[in-house]
Amino acid sequence: MLAGPLSLPETFAFDAAxxxxxxxxxxxxxxxxxxxxxxxxxxxLDLRNRYRGSVIGPFWMTLSTLLMLVGLxxxxxxxLGLSLGEYLPHLTVSLVVWNVIAGMxxxxxxxxxxAEGVIRQLRVPFTVHALRSVFRNGLTAAHSLPLIPIVFxxxxxxxxxxxxxxxxxxxxxxxxxxxxxxxxxxxxxRFRDIGPIVANVMQLAxxxxxxxxxxxxxxxxxxxxxxxxxxxxxxxxxxxLVEGHxxxxxxxxxxxxxxxxxxxLAYAFFVRFRGRLAFWV
Amino acid sequence: MVQIEAQGLRVEFPLYHxxxxxxxxxxxxxxxxxxxxxxxxxxxxxxxxxxxxxxxSGERVALIGRxxxxxxxxxxxxxxxxxxxxxxxxxxxxVGSLIDPAAGMDHDSTGRENVRLRALYRxxxxxxxxxxxxxxxxxxxxGEFMDxxxxxxSAGMSIRLAFAIATAMQPQxxxxxxxxxxGDAAFMEKAEARLAxxxxxxxxxxxxxxxxxxxxxxCTRAIHLDAGQIVADGPVEPxxxxxxxxx
Numbered sequence: 001m002l003a004g005p006l007s008l009p010e011t012f013a014f015d016a017a018x019x020x021x022x023x024x025x026x027x028x029x030x031x032x033x034x035x036x037x038x039x040x041x042x043x044x045l046d047l048r049n050r051y052r053g054s055v056i057g058p059f060w061m062t063l064s065t066l067l068m069l070v071g072l073x074x075x076x077x078x079x080l081g082l083s084l085g086e087y088l089p090h091l092t093v094s095l096v097v098w099n100v101i102a103g104m105x106x107x108x109x110x111x112x113x114x115a116e117g118v119i120r121q122l123r124v125p126f127t128v129h130a131l132r133s134v135f136r137n138g139l140t141a142a143h144s145l146p147l148i149p150i151v152f153x154x155x156x157x158x159x160x161x162x163x164x165x166x167x168x169x170x171x172x173x174x175x176x177x178x179x180x181x182x183x184x185x186x187x188x189x190r191f192r193d194i195g196p197i198v199a200n201v202m203q204l205a206x207x208x209x210x211x212x213x214x215x216x217x218x219x220x221x222x223x224x225x226x227x228x229x230x231x232x233x234x235x236x237x238x239x240x241l242v243e244g245h246x247x248x249x250x251x252x253x254x255x256x257x258x259x260x261x262x263x264x265l266a267y268a269f270f271v272r273f274r275g276r277l278a279f280w281v
Numbered sequence: 282m283v284q285i286e287a288q289g290l291r292v293e294f295p296l297y298h299x300x301x302x303x304x305x306x307x308x309x310x311x312x313x314x315x316x317x318x319x320x321x322x323x324x325x326x327x328x329x330x331x332x333x334x335x336x337x338s339g340e341r342v343a344l345i346g347r348x349x350x351x352x353x354x355x356x357x358x359x360x361x362x363x364x365x366x367x368x369x370x371x372x373x374x375x376v377g378s379l380i381d382p383a384a385g386m387d388h389d390s391t392g393r394e395n396v397r398l399r400a401l402y403r404x405x406x407x408x409x410x411x412x413x414x415x416x417x418x419x420x421x422x423x424g425e426f427m428d429x430x431x432x433x434x435s436a437g438m439s440i441r442l443a444f445a446i447a448t449a450m451q452p453q454x455x456x457x458x459x460x461x462x463x464g465d466a467a468f469m470e471k472a473e474a475r476l477a478x479x480x481x482x483x484x485x486x487x488x489x490x491x492x493x494x495x496x497x498x499x500c501t502r503a504i505h506l507d508a509g510q511i512v513a514d515g516p517v518e519p520x521x522x523x524x525x526x527x528x
Contacts, residue, residue: 012372016291016365038401045398049389121384123361123376124402190297275364279295 032127377452
C-alpha cells in the first residue's frame with residue numbers, strides 16, 4: 001500500500017449557513033495552479049487524441065493558417081491597394097493571434113462540460129480544467145507561431161527592440177484566456193445557449209477587428225477602435241511586432257482595463273457559483 | 282481524530298434543461314414528495330433531506346436502501362463533490378473514494394499512462410508515481426496489456442486496472458460504491474484479500490450497497506436511507522431485518 005500525501009490528515013468542514021465562498025474559491029485557485037502538471041498532461045493528451053492517426057497532426061492548423069495567409073494576402077493586398085511587403089506581416093501576426101483568441105474563446109465554452117466525468121466523480125480543483133483549456137490552445141498555437149518569423153524574414157521586415165513589449169502582451173492574452181475559460185466554462189455549463197451565441201459573436205468580431213484591414217484605413221474613426229476589446233488585446237501584440245511601436249498608451253490602458261474587468265467578473269462568478277458547478281455539468 | 286459528522290445535511294439537485302413546461306407541470310402535479318420548486322421557481326429534487334449522523338473512528342457503515350434512496354449522492358457529498366445546500370458537514374481525515382472506477386481515465390491512453398495520469402490527479406510526487414505504477418502493474422496482472430490503449434481492454438480487464446489503481450492508496454476514510462464486485466473468480470479472490478487489507482487499514486468505511494451479505498460481512502453499522510431520509514440507523518442486523526420486513 002502506498003502512503004501518498006492523501007493519507008495526511010485533512011479537514012473538510014462545510015456549513016451551509018456560513019459557506020466561506022471566497023476562501024474556498026481561493027483554495028481552488030491555489031490548489032489548481034499547484035497541480036499545473038496535471039493540467040499540462042491533460043492538455044497534451046487532448047492534443048494527441050484529437051490528432052490521433054493523423055500524419056501531420058496539429059500542423060494541419062499551421063497549414064490552414066498558411067493557406068489563409070496566401071489566399072487572403074494576395075486578394076486583400078490588391079483590394080486595399082497595399083504592397084505585399086506592407087500587408088503580409090500585418091496579416092500574419094493578426095491572423096495567428098486571432099486564431100489563438102478565437103480558439104481559446106470557443107474552447108472556453110466547453111471547459112467545464114467536457115470535464116463532466118471528472119467533476120462528478122473526483123474532487124479536482126476546477127481551476128485545473130480551465131488551465132487545461134489554456135494549455136491546450138497554447139500548444140496548438142505554438143505550431144502556427146513559426147509562420148511569423150518566416151513571413152518577417154521573407155519580406156525583410158525586422159522588428160526593432162520594441163518587440164520585447166509583445167511579451168507583456170502575451171501575458172495579458174494568457175491571463176484573459178484563463179479568465180474566459182473560468183467564466184465562459186461556468187456560464188456555458190449552466191446555460192447551454194451561450195456556446196452558439198459566443199461562436200456567432202466571434203465570427204462577427206473577426207470582421208469588426210482590424211485583422212484583414214489595417215486600423216489606419218478607418219482614418220478619423222480609428223479613435224473609436226479601443227472600444228473593441230479584441231482590438232486592444234490584439235494590438236498589444238501586433239504593435240510591438242509589426243508597426244514597431246508599443247501600440248500606444250490608449251491601447252495598453254484599454255487592454256489592461258478589459259483584462260481586469262474580465263478577470264474580476266470571472267472571479268466574482270467563481271466565488272459565488274463554485275459550489276453549484278457540480279450540479280450544472 | 283478521524284470522524285464524519287453531519288447535521289441537518291441537505292442536498293438538492295436542480296433539474297435544469299427541463300425543456301417543456303408540460304414536463305415540469307407533470308412532475309409537480311404528481312404531488313411528489315421529493316420534486317418541488319424552490320424560491321427561484323426552479324424544479325429541484327431533494328436528494329438528501331436533513332440527515333443527522335456521526336461516524337466515529339473505527340466504524341464500518343453500510344448505506345442501504347432502494348435505488349434512488351440517495352446512497353451514491355451521500356457518498357459524493359462526503360467526498361466533497363456535491364456541496365450541500367443546507368446543514369453542516371465536517372470531515373476529519375483523508376478521504377479516498379471508490380465511486381466510479383473509470384473516473385478520470387483516458388480511453389486512448391495505455392494502462393500505464395492512465396496510472397501516471399491518476400497519480401497526477403492525486404498530486405503524487407515522482408517517486409510515489411513510480412511506486413504506484415509498479416504496484417498497479419503487479420496487482421492488476423495485465424502483463425503486456427499495460428502498454429495497450431485501454432479502449433481495447435475487455436470489461437474484466439478494465440475493472441482490474443481500475444480496481445488496482447483505486448485501491449493502491451490507503452485513505453483514512455474509505456468511501457465505496459458496490460461496483461467492485463465484478464471481475465473473474467481468480468481476480469476476486471485476490472481482490473477480496475486486498476479489500477480486506479484496505480478496509481482494515483481505514484479508520485472509517487462507508488459503503489453503499491444492495492447486497493446484504495456485503496453489509497453483514499464488512500460492516501458494524503447500517504444506515505437505511507429511503508427517499509433521501511434516514512429511516513433507521515444502528516447495528517447491521519436489526520436495521521437489515523427491519524428493512525426486509527418492511528419490503
